[in-house]
Amino acid sequence: VPAKSAGNNARTTRRKFLEISTAAFTSIAASPIGATTAPPQQRPSVSTSGAIDLPALTIVEAARQISRRQLSPVELTQAVLSRIEALNPKVGAFITVAADQALAAAKTAEREIQRGAYRGPLHGIPVGVKDTYYTKGIRTTAATPVLENFVPEFDAAIVESLTRAGAILIGKLNLPEFSFGGYTPGCNNPWDLTRNAGGSSGGAGAALAASLLLGAAGGDTSGSIRNPASTCGVVGLKPTFGLVSRYGVVPISWSLDHLGPMAKTAEDTAILLGIIAGFDARDRFSARVQVTDYRRHAPNVRGMRLGVIAAAEIEQFHPETKRAFSDAVKVLQGLGAEIREVSFPVRMKVAAGCQRIIRICEAAAYHRQFLTTDAADKYLSEVGRSGPGVSRVRTSVEGGSLVTAAQYLQAQRARALFIKDMHKIFEPLDALLSPTMPSPGLLPPDPPETFRTWWNVCGFPAISLPCGFSKDPSDLPIGLQISAQPFQDARVLAIARAYESATEWHKRHPAL
Amino acid sequence: MIWHTAIHELSTREYAMQKMTRETLRILAAANNLRVSEERLDLVLREYESLLRSLAAFDALPLPREAEPANVFSLPSAPPSDGRR
Numbered sequence: 267v268p269a270k271s272a273g274n275n276a277r278t279t280r281r282k283f284l285e286i287s288t289a290a291f292t293s294i295a296a297s298p299i300g301a302t303t304a305p306p307q308q309r310p311s312v313s314t315s316g317a318i319d320l321p322a323l324t325i326v327e328a329a330r331q332i333s334r335r336q337l338s339p340v341e342l343t344q345a346v347l348s349r350i351e352a353l354n355p356k357v358g359a360f361i362t363v364a365a366d367q368a369l370a371a372a373k374t375a376e377r378e379i380q381r382g383a384y385r386g387p388l389h390g391i392p393v394g395v396k397d398t399y400y401t402k403g404i405r406t407t408a409a410t411p412v413l414e415n416f417v418p419e420f421d422a423a424i425v426e427s428l429t430r431a432g433a434i435l436i437g438k439l440n441l442p443e444f445s446f447g448g449y450t451p452g453c454n455n456p457w458d459l460t461r462n463a464g465g466s467s468g469g470a471g472a473a474l475a476a477s478l479l480l481g482a483a484g485g486d487t488s489g490s491i492r493n494p495a496s497t498c499g500v501v502g503l504k505p506t507f508g509l510v511s512r513y514g515v516v517p518i519s520w521s522l523d524h525l526g527p528m529a530k531t532a533e534d535t536a537i538l539l540g541i542i543a544g545f546d547a548r549d550r551f552s553a554r555v556q557v558t559d560y561r562r563h564a565p566n567v568r569g570m571r572l573g574v575i576a577a578a579e580i581e582q583f584h585p586e587t588k589r590a591f592s593d594a595v596k597v598l599q600g601l602g603a604e605i606r607e608v609s610f611p612v613r614m615k616v617a618a619g620c621q622r623i624i625r626i627c628e629a630a631a632y633h634r635q636f637l638t639t640d641a642a643d644k645y646l647s648e649v650g651r652s653g654p655g656v657s658r659v660r661t662s663v664e665g666g667s668l669v670t671a672a673q674y675l676q677a678q679r680a681r682a683l684f685i686k687d688m689h690k691i692f693e694p695l696d697a698l699l700s701p702t703m704p705s706p707g708l709l710p711p712d713p714p715e716t717f718r719t720w721w722n723v724c725g726f727p728a729i730s731l732p733c734g735f736s737k738d739p740s741d742l743p744i745g746l747q748i749s750a751q752p753f754q755d756a757r758v759l760a761i762a763r764a765y766e767s768a769t770e771w772h773k774r775h776p777a778l
Numbered sequence: 779m780i781w782h783t784a785i786h787e788l789s790t791r792e793y794a795m796q797k798m799t800r801e802t803l804r805i806l807a808a809a810n811n812l813r814v815s816e817e818r819l820d821l822v823l824r825e826y827e828s829l830l831r832s833l834a835a836f837d838a839l840p841l842p843r844e845a846e847p848a849n850v851f852s853l854p855s856a857p858p859s860d861g862r863r
Binding site: 620 | 826
């Protein structure tokens with residue numbers, strides 16, 4: 267599916283946001299916000315020339331300036347669109363750029379803020395969503411020719427929530443066909459453009475790393491938020507199952523799919539979660555829980571009981587990943603956490619098998635509407651092709667169509683026991699730490715258990731955040747995964763924020 | 779630990795699996811209204827055999843007789859009010 271703009275890349279001239287706007291901007295530019303106004307855990311957004319690099323701002327930084335009327339949403343959106351125009355051909359993060367709609371929304375946000383109707387920290391902030399999210403009037407392709415001309419008549423629940431909060435939808439982000447797989451064809455890792463961004467929410471990870479937007483929303487059935495977050499050096503949260511509505515999104519598997527936020531920092535991720543979480547009767551798995559401020563927990567791990575995956579469990583992981591993970595555990599220990607090594611019974615292998623069967627059977631049911639019609643011939647073909655970028659969706663769902671209902675339900679029965687076991691494992695723990703990926707940059711090895719699909723099987727929340735960079739090969743991000751019991755999303759985010767407050771990995775930018 | 783034993787046994791014995799042939803797959807695909815061309819039969823066959831191996835990993839588990847699937851049907855605790863009794 268070729269990238270294209272949903273409208274003309276029209277540019278409006280820089281406008282005066284308020285009477286004080288220009289003066290304020292000059293003042294900020296001369297006084298690096300990273301040193302004067304931003305807390306130390308925030309990434310600096312000042313270029314080497316001293317000018318503010320608007321697209322590199324975090325949501326917290328941009329929101330602070332927008333709320334004070336020091337930064338115009340139109341100016342910010344224009345800066346982001348310019349950067350996308352310059353870099354997307356190299357990065358391949360966007361399938362569709364909604365430039366006209368984004369600028370119109372930015373102007374509306376600007377008018378609202380001018381008259382004092384500031385909606386909150388996402389007002390005027392450019393964001394993107396994975397191209398599986400329904401967007402009214404903007405095509406939703408799921409990166410497949412099967413849906414290449416699909417223009418939804420309504421917005422996904424998450425898009426509704428983001429829009430209601432005043433966010434500016436910049437465009438639709440790249441993914442592998444129908445979100446199948448951990449490799450996003452045509453989407454390059456900003457840290458090394460010769461490598462892939464991971465997947466399936468690869469466009470979101472790459473766009474954030476390249477500062478092509480300030481926040482994003484992805485999807486995670488087998489680790490598809492956490493994989494690109496780790497691979498691209500950004501933050502990605504798979505929330506508790508049921509916390510975020512999945513209404514209006516092209517699915518893989520109804521009982522494993524999770525939608526969640528991705529951002530440059532844990533605090534930004536918490537802000538996004540606070541906007542998109544909440545009960546939605548249109549999603550039959552939506553949980554009736556009170557939405558909270560996901561920044562309510564202080565970023566403090568003192569006295570917390572943190573489980574750590576035993577060294578033997580990650581023996582096959584890349585040495586650089588093991589080193590970074592070990593260092594990250596030491597940082598949290600140094601912040602006062604009590605570290606407890608955790609080993610798992612061999613039955614964790616059951617989780618991987620269950621996940622695979624449940625995922626493919628549910629996907630086969632969804633895809634039956636295409637497989638049994640002429641649309642079947644529109645899937646990307648794998649005949650005569652090989653390699654990580656080759657789509658195997660049609661073959662996978664056809665194979666899944668032949669698994670019996672009894673076999674599918676056996677997997678769901680085994681899953682129920684796995685969930686029960688996982689609750690027991692967490693009884694003495696506040697959270698569990700592991701590497702997100704077995705290696706940086708999608709390098710080998712590729713061990714059979716990577717500790718990501720577990721959290722899709724049991725529905726517990728899990729976040730990935732940067733915890734280091736490889737030395738050989740150089741400068742590839744490495745991710746730390748933090749998981750906790752259901753609806754402890756705020757705790758997961760608090761631990762992540764505590765870790766960020768003691769480290770600087772999240773402040774690094776790739777040179778593009 | 780029962781699971782541990784079951785999985786250990788799996789790793790030490792060949793798991794009996796009925797062999798699927800191209801011809802069987804062709805019939806099964808047609809019965810499911812799938813359009814699997816001759817050039818794609820082998821691809822789907824390999825995929826299906828791989829899924830059977832995943833199934834084998836937990837199919838031998840001694841699930842408690844009363845174990846129910848994780849996705850059982852449920853209704854809201856209170857019916858939606860439409861103003862009528």
